[in-house]
Structures are given as C-alpha cells and as structure tokens.
Amino acid sequence: xxxxxxxxxxxxxxxxxxxxxxxxxxxxxxxxxxxxxxxxxxxxxxxxxxxxxxxxxxxxxxxxxxxxxxxxxxxxxxxxxxxxxxxxxxxxxxxxxxxxxxxxxxxxxxxxxx
Amino acid sequence: xxxxxxxxxxxxxxxxxxxxxxxxxxxxxxxxxxxxxxxxxxxxxxxxxxxxxxxxxxxxxxxxxxxxxxxxxxxxxxxxxxxxxxxxxxxxxxxxxxxxxxxxxxxxxxxxxxxx
Numbered sequence: 001x002x003x004x005x006x007x008x009x010x011x012x013x014x015x016x017x018x019x020x021x022x023x024x025x026x027x028x029x030x031x032x033x034x035x036x037x038x039x040x041x042x043x044x045x046x047x048x049x050x051x052x053x054x055x056x057x058x059x060x061x062x063x064x065x066x067x068x069x070x071x072x073x074x075x076x077x078x079x080x081x082x083x084x085x086x087x088x089x090x091x092x093x094x095x096x097x098x099x100x101x102x103x104x105x106x107x108x109x110x111x112x113x114x
Numbered sequence: 115x116x117x118x119x120x121x122x123x124x125x126x127x128x129x130x131x132x133x134x135x136x137x138x139x140x141x142x143x144x145x146x147x148x149x150x151x152x153x154x155x156x157x158x159x160x161x162x163x164x165x166x167x168x169x170x171x172x173x174x175x176x177x178x179x180x181x182x183x184x185x186x187x188x189x190x191x192x193x194x195x196x197x198x199x200x201x202x203x204x205x206x207x208x209x210x211x212x213x214x215x216x217x218x219x220x221x222x223x224x225x226x227x228x229x230x
Contacts, residue, residue, distance in 0.1 A: 033217065043159070043205060045217040056217060089157060093218075102149070103218060105159035 002026045004106035006092050012112045016081050021109045023075045023092030032075045033093040033103060034067065036060070043091065049075065082113045116141045116208050118221035125226045127196045134181070135191040135224050137206030146210040148189040149218065150180070153203040162204075165189055193226075201228045 005024045013019050025032050034046040048055040049067055066078045075094075079086055089110050093103040117140040127133040139148065150162040165173045165180045173180040181190040193200055203225050207218040 035218070042222040043207075043218075043220040045219065048217055058217075091159060093159075102161050102164060104161070105151075107158045110157070 004092055004094055004104050006090075006106035006109050008109060009107065010110045010112070012114065013082055015084060015113055019079050019082055019111065021077045021079075021090050021092075021111070023077070023106055024073050025075055025092065025094030026096075026104055027073070029094035029096045029104070031055075031095045031097070032067075032069070033095075034077045035091045035093065035105075036088040037091065037108075038088045046077070046090075079111075082111075084113050087111060087113045116143075116146070116210050116219040118206050118208055118219055120206055120221035120224050122224050125224055126229060127193075127226065128229050129198060130195055132192060132194045133196055133226065135193070135204050135206075135226065137189045137191065137221060139187050139189060139206070139208050141208065141210050143210040146208055148180070148182070149207045149209070150178070150189075150191045151205045151207060151220075152200075153205060153223070154199075155202070159205075163191065196228045198228050198230060201226060 007022045032049040035043050037043045045058050047057045047061045047067055064080045068076050089108045091108045092106040095101050095103045119138045122136050146167045148165045152160045152162055163173050163175045163178045163180050165182045172182050177194045179192045181192055203223045205223045206221045209216045209218055
C-alpha cells in the first residue's frame with residue numbers, strides 16, 4: 001500500500017539553525033500539507049500546497065517557514081532560524097483530490113530545538 | 115472558522131466492551147467532512163473513519179462507527195469490542211471548503227486506555 005514517508009524521523013538542532021524536513025507524498029497525489037503537533041497538544045495546520053504554490057497558510061507559518069517541491073517527488077518544509085518553540089512533531093500529508101477526501105499522513109519528524 | 119471540541123478527560127474501557135468518544139463541531143459552511151484519526155504512542159496518525167455532512171447514513175468501518183447528529187453538531191466515534199491495541203489518542207477533525215484544497219482542523223484529542 002502506498003504511503004507518505006518523512007525524513008529524518010528525529011532531528012535535533014540548535015536555536016538559530018536552519019532545518020529542512022523532507023517528505024515524499026504518495027506518487028499520484030496532488031495536494032500536500034504540513035501540520036505540527038507540540039507535545040501533548042492538538043495537531044495544527046501550517047500550510048497547504050497545490051500546483052507548485054501555497055494554497056493556504058496559518059498564522060504559525062510566518063516568514064521563517066517556507067515550502068518547496070524541488071522535484072516530482074519531494075516536498076520540503078524549511079525553518080530558517082529555529083526557535084525553542086518550534087520543537088514539535090511535524091507531519092506531512094497528501095491527498096489525491098480537494099474536498100472531503102482522506103489526507104494520508106506520514107509518520108512525522110520530531111524536531112527538537114535546543 | 116471551523117472549530118472542533120473534544121472535552122472528555124482520559125477515557126477507560128474494559129477489553130471487549132464498547133466505548134463512545136465525543137466530538138462536537140462548529141462551522142458556518144453547509145458542506146463539510148468529519149474525520150477521526152488514531153494516534154498510538156508511536157506517534158503516527160491513522161485515519162479511521164469519515165462522515166460527509168450530506169451523508170444520510172452514519173458511517174461505519176469495521177469496529178468503528180460514527181454517530182452523526184447534524185442538528186446537534188456532534189460526530190461521536192463508537193468503538194465496539196475494544197481491544198488492547200485501541201489504546202491511543204483519538205482526534206476528531208473537520209474539513210470545510212475554504213479553497214482549492216482545504217485543511218483539517220483538529221480537536222485536542224481524547225486519550226483512550228483499554229483495560230485487560
């Protein structure tokens with residue numbers, strides 16, 4: 001069964017450093033998302049991406065964040081200058097169609113900022 | 115704006131019994147979808163069940179069913195014949211069309227513990 005993959009599974013970085021979280025969505029999917037979950041809290045939407053551009057972004061997704069689909073398979077989230085409060089689990093998701101279709105989630109990348 | 119409310123504290127259920135996890139929602143959009151996801155301790159998000167706002171019947175998926183009461187804006191998840199592997203965090207979520215591809219809005223989740 002096809003699945004969304006994410007690398008790395010765990011990333012430790014120092015405050016102020018740049019990190020890139022990588023995702024490979026399911027191959028025929030067209031809509032991509034990033035969510036984050038601070039430990040013990042709810043899952044929060046960051047950004048959605050379609051047709052090589054951002055469709056929607058949340059208040060969390062400020063100028064420190066960017067997304068890119070550098071090739072036909074990868075979908076990346078970059079945090080330019082990490083802060084302690086960026087420590088969270090970051091989930092990538094994808095879906096084949098807009099509307100009410102299931103979003104398939106990757107296993108997540110746990111980001112720890114020290 | 116969409117809002118999902120999950121207010122139950124940690125839930126406990128005896129193995130093989132049924133359990134209901136509550137979810138209420140709020141949206142001004144007449145067309146929306148409701149989802150339940152399971153998050154075990156390993157952290158991944160597992161899709162369980164989906165209910166569309168215009169669906170006439172309650173959704174069912176194996177041991178999972180969704181008790182959808184549109185007038186009350188509730189979408190409770192019922193797990194029948196609980197198993198030890200059902201111990202996890204459960205999230206209710208909603209999608210309402212806000213653009214070409216709409217995001218999921220999650221509730222804060224409910225922890226379910228299944229006792230042997």
